[in-house]
Amino acid sequence: MEKIIIATRASNLALWQAYHIKERIETSFPHITVELNQITSMGDKILDKPLALIGGKGHFTKELEDEMLLGNAHIAVHSLKDVPTYIPEGLELCAITKRQDQSDVLLSHTYQSLDDLPQGATVGTTSLRRRMQLLEHRPDIKVKELRGNVNTRLRKLKEGQYDAIILAYIGLYRLDLLKDIPFVEKLNFAIPPMGQASLGIEIVASNDEVREIAMSLNDENTFIATKLERDFVSSIGAGCSAPVAVNAIVEDNMIHIKAMLGYPDGTHIMHNALSAKLDDCDMLGTRLAQEMIDKGALEVLEKAESIAFKDEMPERL
Numbered sequence: 391m392e393k394i395i396i397a398t399r400a401s402n403l404a405l406w407q408a409y410h411i412k413e414r415i416e417t418s419f420p421h422i423t424v425e426l427n428q429i430t431s432m433g434d435k436i437l438d439k440p441l442a443l444i445g446g447k448g449h450f451t452k453e454l455e456d457e458m459l460l461g462n463a464h465i466a467v468h469s470l471k472d473v474p475t476y477i478p479e480g481l482e483l484c485a486i487t488k489r490q491d492q493s494d495v496l497l498s499h500t501y502q503s504l505d506d507l508p509q510g511a512t513v514g515t516t517s518l519r520r521r522m523q524l525l526e527h528r529p530d531i532k533v534k535e536l537r538g539n540v541n542t543r544l545r546k547l548k549e550g551q552y553d554a555i556i557l558a559y560i561g562l563y564r565l566d567l568l569k570d571i572p573f574v575e576k577l578n579f580a581i582p583p584m585g586q587a588s589l590g591i592e593i594v595a596s597n598d599e600v601r602e603i604a605m606s607l608n609d610e611n612t613f614i615a616t617k618l619e620r621d622f623v624s625s626i627g628a629g630c631s632a633p634v635a636v637n638a639i640v641e642d643n644m645i646h647i648k649a650m651l652g653y654p655d656g657t658h659i660m661h662n663a664l665s666a667k668l669d670d671c672d673m674l675g676t677r678l679a680q681e682m683i684d685k686g687a688l689e690v691l692e693k694a695e696s697i698a699f700k701d702e703m704p705e706r707l
Contacts, residue, residue, distance in 0.1 A: 391599045393423045397454040397463035400428040401539045403561045407589055408467045411487075411607065418606050427463045429453045455481055455592070464600045466592045470585030470616060475624035477592070484601055485591040486616050488609035491559050492582040492637065494520060497547060498554040498573045504528060507553055514546065514555035518633040518654045518698055523580050524556065525656025540565060547571075560587040581635035581650055584619040588612055611640040614671065618647050621675030626651075626687060633694050638675070645671045647678055651687060653694045660687055 394415060398408035405428070412424040430453070454466040455478055470486060477483050501507050504527065514536030515521055521533050534552060536543055540561055547555045559576065562568050591604045615638035628634040633654050638647035645668050652659035662685075664678050679687075 391422060391603075393425065394465065394600065394603065395425050395427050395463045397427045397429060397457045397466040399450060399454070400430055402565060403540055404467070404469070406564050407469065411465075411467045411589065411591070414607060415603060419603060422603070427457055429457060451592075458592070458594050464594060464597060465604055468590040468592060470588040470590035471583050473585065473590045473592070474629070475620050480595055481592055482595040482601070483590050483592050485604045485606075485608035486585075486613045487589040487591070487607055489588045489612045489615070491563065492587040493559040493576040493578075494556055494580040494582065495559045495562070496554050496556055496573075496575045496577055497544070497562075497571045499548060499550075499571070500573075501554060502573045503575045504554075504577065507531065511553040512551075514543070514552040517556075517583075518631060518694070519583055519635050520556050520580065521654045522633040522652050522656055522659070522694075523577075523635065523650075525654075526652070526659055527579060527656075529656055540567065544571070558582075558586060581648060582637050583634070584623045584636050585616050586637075588616055614638075614668070615640055615645065615647075618645065618671065618675035621673075622647070622649060622679045625676045625679035626683065626691070628691060632691060633698075634691070636675075636678075640668065643668050645674065647674055649678055649682065651682070651691060651694070653690070654698050658690055658693070660685065660690060 396408050396412060398404050408426050412426065415422060415424050450472040451468055451474065457463045458466055459480055473483065496504050509530045510532055512532045512534055513524060514534050515524065516536050524531060524533065536555055540557065543555055543557065544567065546552060568574055591607055593600045593604050618638045619636045622636045623634065626634065634651045636647065636649040638645055644665055646663065646665045648663035650659060650661045660682055662678055662682050664674055666674050
């Protein structure tokens, strides 16, 4: 095999990720040339409403998957947190890169921290999960929907449309944008979403040569941890936009997984956690989901979806 084509979104962060994978492949396989097939996803096109109101799944992945199924790309590089737990027939999520810093960060040009925000301050986020976790800690905050790429969101913050915004640390770090923001606070209370700070490498399942190349990118511990997170989300029936957080970590010979879910207004929060030995953890994500389902998680999520972005919820753009 002499050439591999990577399907990627055309945003700055997605291109950083795709070029990173391109460099790793070309370093490990010098005889292979890697090209990018840049695609604008539905999630990048629809910027006038929250993702949770668009409907369906795979807002940032479907078009990339279509290109692979049409034979126009061999692999797709995704932010793993954007990848639905259902993978189309003929494709395979075969490798996950080593996870980096999963933190959410509060960014502001005026206030040093969440505690410093005045009562009723306006905070921007596009995530129901972040909305839930933020309002659990600061129910007085006014939350406004925040769409657009990273640079657009930072511009809106600088223009004063928000007192603060919340983004994932890793995207800002990869694009070297942290230096331009006066105040950055990692939110230690925030449990990240499924797959945050890892890249998912999806391939055409029938291509064994591509699978071998993709597997060179895989980090085994991250693959195990994120599989349990994805098992949890699949078992509980939550989409990428739902107010659900789940995180698994490997420590020595153990794996620990914790989850929370609730209403987007920061109420009716449920928490749970489990641990197991690394060689006996296959069903840990499913078990965690079932324990929460037994305590009423499905009813909470159904209600959470029905009230999201209603008039009584925090203000939206």
